[in-house]
Amino acid sequence: MTTIYQVSELAKVSLATVSRVMNGNSRVSDKTREKVLAAMKELGYRPNLTAQSLASNRSNCVGLLVSEIHGPFFGQMMSAVETELRAAGKHVIITAGHSDEEKEKDGIEFLISRNCDAIIAHVEAVSDEYIEGIAKEKTPMIFISRYVASLADKCISLNNEYGGYLATSTMIKHGHKEIACIAGPQSKADAVARLAGHKRAMAEHNLPIKESLIYEGEFKEIGGVLGLEKFIKSNDNFTAIVCANDEIASGVMTYAREHGLHLPDDLSVIGFDNVVFASHLYPKLTTIENPVDQMGQMAAKIILRDVYKQQQDEIQHFYSPTLINRDSIADLT
The missing domain is CATH 3.40.50.2300 (Response regulator)
Known part of the structure; x- marks a missing residue:
């Protein structure tokens, strides 16, 4: 079995230097690191992780x-x-x-x-x-x-509260006054904050906050489906929906098209998170970036x-x- 001593001899460096390379220590030059790694590869050396952990008190x-x-x-x-x-x-x-x-x-x-x-x-x-x-x-x-x-x-x-505020403010800036909101589960702090931001934006622009146009749903597509279904059945007027995440928004958009609504002419939608599929929806989803x-x-x-x-x-x-x-x-x- 190849040992660390053989690696140090082949690389012509000290045992301490080999150890630093294996532990990812930044105090080793790139040239030296490459020599050690090349020696390990040539000798087929694989570090004993258990021994390393015991010696360094680190599992890495x-x-x-x-x-x-x-x-x-x-x-x-x-x-x-x-x-x-x-x-x-x-x-x-x-x-x-x-x-x-x-x-x-x-x-x-x-x-x-x-x-x-x-x-x-x-x-x-x-x-x-x-x-x-x-x-x-x-x-x-x-x-x-x-x-x-x-x-x-x-x-x-x-800052989830500001994110919720920004989403609703964006709808208002585009002329929307009758805005529904599908919030995430209110057992989750980020969902609570995003809903608070929505309400702050509505109040700031003197727009009524109708509880019939607020729906608490799962952070999944089904939350959007059930939320839009509930809003349509309520017979309240609304031109836009603010969604607590992009998966909810995707559910809203699917249900809307299945029921003859044209997006965004009949219904405007904004999401939250900017996950990878947001730009692949149709229409491409306007959303709030969550980095x-x-x-x-x-x-x-x-x-x-x-x-x-x-x-x-x-x-x-x-x-x-x-x-x-x-x-x-x-x-x-």
């Missing part, structure tokens, strides 16, 4: 807890986290909490039991008190898409800085959403 693995494994939103998040950490020689262990309190807690305990060096958690069901408690544990944690004031330096979050990929990348950067002591550029904890203007809003001005 980061846990990632997301609400769901499926769907474009979490796909973007997982990809961004994994890409950033893999480039630094770290691996990711992923599990899902399914927006359920006990499953989120179980997911965190699982990742801790796997000796992850740190955990990035997207949690929706556990309380702020639980988060404050678990943050005191030995395993460092970063919370993404969640803000807890006492843990601001461990949180990366989006979840940047937030995932930033969570990884904080872990690399704080846990692995790797130099990072400026760290950002709070993001502001922006408008992505496409073709799904008719101008009534």
Whole structure:
């Protein structure tokens, strides 16, 4: 079996240098790193990860807890986290909490039991008190898409209230006054904030907020289908729908076409998140950018800085959403 000593002899470097290369230490020059990697390849050397972990007290693995494994939103998040950490020689262990309190807690305990060096958690069901408690544990944690004031330096979050405000304000600027809203589940903080932003924009422009034109649905296409069905049956007049995410908007657009509505002439629609399929809908969906990929990348950067002591550029904890203007809003001005 090839040993680290043989690698150091072939590469003509010290054992400490070989160890730094294997641990992703940035204090090794590119030329030296290439020599070591070439020697490892030539000798067929594979590091004993268990021994490395015992020697360094590091597993070089980061846990990632997301609400769901499926769907474009979490796909973007997982990809961004994994890409950033893999480039630094770290691996990711992923599990899902399914927006359920006990499953989120179980997911965190699982990742801790796997000796992850740190955990990035997207949690929706556990309380702020639980988060404050678990943050005191030995395993460092970063919370993404969640803000807890006492843990601001461990949180990366989006201004969801402003995003909801921006979506509805955009409809109003295009001349729409009768605006329906399909909100996400009000058990989730981001959905609550987006609905609050919608109501603030309506109030700011002295437009009535009709409870019959507000529907609480799932963050899935079915939420959009059931929401639009409910609005049509209510016989209220509305020319536009603000949707809490792009999947809801997709459901709205499908149901609208199936019932003879022309988009956006008969009904204008705006989404939230700007997931990958938003620009492929017809008409192309106007939406609010949720930079979840940047937030995932930033969570990884904080872990690399704080846990692995790797130099990072400026760290950002709070993001502001922006408008992505496409073709799904008719101008009534």
